[in-house]
Amino acid sequence: MAKPILLAVDDDVSVLETVVQDLRRKYGKDYRILRAASGQAALDTCQQLKERGDVIALFLSDQRMPGMTGVDFLEKAIPLYPDAKRVLLTAYTDTEAAIRAINSARIHYYLTKPWDPPEDKLYPVLDDLIAAWNDGHKPAYDGLQLISARWGAGDHETRNFLSRNLIPFKWLDPEKNPECLDLLCEKQLDDAKLPVVLFPDGSSLVQPSMTELAAKVGLRTQARQEHYDVVVAGAGPAGLAAAVYGASEGLKTLIIDSLAPGGQAGSSSKIENYLGFSQGISGERLAKEAYIQAIRLGAEFMTQRVCSIRSENGYHIVRLADGREVSCRVCLIATGVEYCKLDIPGAKEFSGAGLFYGAALTEAASCAQQEIYIVGGANSAGQAAMYFSRSAAQVRMLVRGPSLERSMSRYLIEQIEKTSNIAVEHHTQIRELKGNGHLAEIVLETPNGFETRPATSVFAFIGAAPKTGWLPDCVARDPKGFVLAGPDLKTKAGNLWKYERDPYLLETTVPGIFVAGDVRFGSVKRVASSVGEGSIAIQFVHQYLATL
Template sequence: MAKPVLLAIDDDVSVLEAVVQDLRRKYGQTYRIVRAASGGAALDISKQLKERGDVVALFLSDQRMPGMTGVDLLQAVIELYPDAKRVLLTAYADTEAAIRAINSARIHYYLNKPWDPPEEKLYPVLDDLLQAWNQGHKPAYDGIQLVSARWGVGDHEVRNFLSRNRIQFKWLNPDLNPEAMSTLRDRGLDEGKLPVVLFGDGSSLVQPTTTEIAQKVGLRTQAQQEYYDVVVVGAGPAGLAAGVYGASEGLKTLLVEPMAPGGQAGSSSKIENYLGFPEGVSGDELAKRAYIQAQRLGAEFLTQGVTNICSDNGYHILRMTDGREVTCRVCLIATGVDYCWLCVPGEERLRGKGVFYGAALTETNTCANEEVHIVGGANSAGQAAMHFSKHATKVRMLVRGPSLTQSMSKYLIDQIAATPNIVVETGTEVIGVEGDGNLERVKLMTPEGEVTRDCVSLFIFIGAAPKTDWLPKAVALDNKGFILAGPDLKTKSKEDSVWKLERDPYLLETSLPGVFVAGDVRHGSVKRCASAVGEGSIAIQFVHQYLATL
């Protein structure tokens, strides 16, 4: 945003220069100081500023000027900048006229010349006026704007990507913001093709992919180099920790993440059992700190997905979703897990249109003053319930088991019990979702039998589905799709010959030598943020050991 303008006007060049110097010394860092040598010139300048979209906070004008007096000028600029503060500079002989002008021209204040010292006679007056102006001024938004309907195709995906990457944007929902469609018309865009992302430079993206948005906002989508010592696939807690330790220990490190740093933990509204944060920390804040730390130490981040890994003569080649390839000596898989689907009628059709997986932070504002349903009884569901309870009228937790004690930390159970607008419904399962275009009803099986309830927002926090369907067959998985590593290659694998080398695999090494795994995607992992960070950290130790054997 351009700085607001303070416009000084006086036909006496020496006086005008003194006014400008006093204004710059006190206000130059916050405001842009503009000068004019006559009332007519000041009016022209004001019109030009208005056409460019600049804002004038204060006019400081001399009274006695040829052609147009100060009072006449300050009356004229009301039409252009009605909220700007107007101050008249007068000689002692003009005091009576200045007082009359306070009523006739709605002048906010008059000052007698000279005003030395300005610290006593000028700045206190202007400080009060500018403080009052700032309290009432709402700056015009010139950042990213997203025009999309709440239940429209692609709406949730775009909002989630922007939010998770901490990219500030203004959401214009046509159902709530009448100016949304006129904004599109003004730019010559098709009102029927949503979502549309509008940028401050006048450009736009219509029904964009997340990769297109990433490229436009400056996220890196192409690797800077063709070769790295270690490529980390996934930037959740495990991947971020590996990035910090790999880069700090001199390894040329690349982290590849298609969505945003933080993984599933990054969407947690508050993690209260993470070491070193006695008041708790949001997953987003934790991810941001780790991201900055890894970057500062030299790790490179890439907003891309990986579609395959192949090995050739001791090197690993990763193919990206855009078809490009990156080569590395060691690959660390830290893709984490997704929340499981309910697998009930209507779910696929309404996904992103009232049925969400995680996404508590992204959808908070859309659910204000509504009733929210949360499926799940583990910590992630509890954290989401506490977060939504601050915005929604009621939060209903739908828990399949008899209580929360088997799957949720006690501190969360206690908080939920003490929150009056959270209702825990145990022994309850979702058996169907319904709606025309968006979620409208949810069908439940309760201890009392089957019921149908009105519902527009259903958030699912159940199970853990590993992100491993892109891996080659050379990487051994268990029967649920989690990656086997270390000793588990021999005890859990269905095949006796998945490990081909004479040496034993390293603790976090997969069946493909030189490819390691860390975090929730590993078979037998503890599904906790701190555990993932620990695995990502120690994985780099095994990376060094592996590289030493080459």
């Protein structure tokens, strides 16, 4: 957006120059300072600025000008810029006219010349007027716009992608913002094919894949090189820590993630038990700081989905969703976990259309002043409940067990107990989802039997399933899919490690493929623990590379 404008008007060249210099000295950093030597010239300038879409915050006009007085000019400028603040410069003898102009031209203030020193007689007045203008001014939005129906296919996925990557956008739902249909018509786009992403340069994407969207908003979707020392699959806390330590220690490090830095932790509204942050820190901010740190140290990030990995001649080849491949000496699996899916009638039908897994940060604005349901009783569910409580009318937590004590940190339990619009319902499970196109009702099993309630938003935070389906069979996992490593390779079923040396602590059944974070069997499932594993993994990477 162009800076707002302060327009000075005076036919006396010397006075006009003084006004402009004073304005630039105090306000030039945040405002454009323009001038006009007559009332008519000022009106012409206003018309041109209006046609270009520029904004005027304040007029500062002299009263005594030939052809058109300052009062006349300010009055005629009102239809063009009705919200601009209007200040009249007068001589002592013009005070009476200035007072009358408060009504006729609706001026906001008049200043008697001279106003020297401006620090005492000019700036205090203008500071107040400009501050008042800013309070009431809503700048026209000229950034990325997303047009999508709230319950439509691809709506949640697209909003979540943009939000998690900290890309500012304006969301327009045709049901609530019918004017967005005119935008589609102007661009000759089909309003039946949503979501549509409109960009400031006039281009658009219709029903984009996340890879297409990533490339368009400036995220890297292709690797700069064909070979790296370390490729990290996953950009959660473990992957980010590995990126920081790997890059800082001179390893060519590539981090690949299909969504955004932060992993599951990145969607947490507040992490209060991470060392060093006495007031807590949002997962979003923690991820952003780690990402910036890793980039600064030389790590490379890529937005892509990893499809498979194979090993050839001591190298590991990572295949991506677009068919491209990158090779590395070491691969670190840090893909984390995802919330388990509800296995009840309606769960597939309403996923993304009223039923969400995690996603508190993305959907909170859509749930303002509504009643929402949270399924689960662990820390992630508690953090989401506290976050939703700021804007939702009522938050209901559905907990299968008799209490929160066994699964949630004490500090969160105490916060929930003190929050009036959070209700915890124990011994309660969700059994069915109902609706037509989007969620409308839920069936609950409670201590008193089954009951049906109206509901449009359910957020599930139950259990954790590892994202390891893309791994080859040679990378051993437990029955639930968590990756085995180090001492865990010696199981009751026999020794899974088939090589002469002992495996490194975080090394999998394939030499040179390591694992860190929540995806590892036996991990602690805490942010600090994942960060620790990601950092020490690099130590083992160095030891492994030294043996080659």
